[in-house]
């Protein structure tokens with residue numbers, strides 16, 4: 001089982017990011033973990049092997065990455081998967097028909113799609129709850145509730161869930177508390193410190209950070225839970241290839257540096273957007289005007305580069321999306337380059353329109369993944385995007401458009 005090396009847990013974050021989980025390669029002493037491109041391992045004799053039998057079960061490159069992220073999260077065991085969704089699908093194999101799962105209503109669109117369109121048909125029951133209010137989570141608990149799953153901050157509306165409060169509800173209910181930590185990354189939020197049982201990521205995003213692979217990882221602290229996940233990882237086989245594991249491991253080495261810059265750029269851009277459209281139309285947990293800013297500050301040490309902005313109409317959203325040049329129009333997030341997207345028609349198109357409307361994912365909502373470029377270039381780009389912005393009905397300027405409703 002891929003357990004962190006004990007010494008990896010004591011160093012500071014940036015040191016762990018660079019070194020945890022890795023040892024010089026034994027043949028030549030290569031400082032970088034090789035890409036172990038192999039499907040199988042030669043055994044010394046019948047029943048005698050080096051701990052590696054077949055590469056679905058174990059691969060040294062993958063193990064280094066698993067240890068590394070487990071150490072960053074303050075966990076003990078890591079399990080890498082071929083995608084964030086493959087990871088979540090494997091996590092859900094911990095449960096069985098008849099089990100009930102409470103899920104935050106504002107989760108990643110693909111998470112909702114997996115539950116609603118596939119896993120529901122396998123006898124799992126889901127209740128979607130606005131987890132900003134922990135009492136609603138407590139009220140949704142049933143005798144057969146086996147898990148509570150949240151994402152905080154949420155995508156794209158940056159809603160915050162009180163991790164400690166939900167952890168204690170889960171503990172009382174005997175349910176597993178699962179946290180999708182993709183948005184914050186372990187640099188800014190470590191859910192185990194607040195009572196989570198299982199933390200997972202789309203490593204496609206901040207952990208890899210370079211928009212050049214797809215992957216997922218689950219981290220746990222409990223040995224028994226780890227044994228179950230290891231069994232599922234090997235039995236169901238949604239594993240990443242060694243090259244993707246290597247890319248992601250290279251990515252995590254700079255996680256702390258990138259996150260600091262994402263955060264610095266995110267704060268500046270959020271403040272600039274507030275000047276354009278007013279604080280109530282900018283979703284960023286780092287703004288003192290964010291309704292849950294105090295809670296965010298209690299459980300996060302920074303807020304990263306994800307911002308959403310409400311522009312009121314699809315026409316105005318399209319104006320911005322069509323004019324920016326440094327921000328690229330694309331799904332995904334968390335890479336070094338800045339991206340801009342339209343959640344209603346892109347990432348959240350699979351969420352039924354009536355649910356989108358209830359969640360506040362409107363036609364005028366635009367999501368920014370602020371990269372680590374020079375912030376002045378990003379601001380100039382957005383300036384260009386807001387230039388000659390069509391007016392909202394009945395208004396004479398952008399600002400008045402905001403005041404008008």
Ligand SMILES: *Cc1c(COP(=O)(O)O)cnc(C)c1O
Pocket residue numbers: 083084085086108110111151155180182183201202203204205214215216
């Ligand atoms: C992207 C994403 C996922 C899905 O991960 P993939 O690697 O795309 O399969 C899950 N949760 C969140 C928050 C994400 O942003």
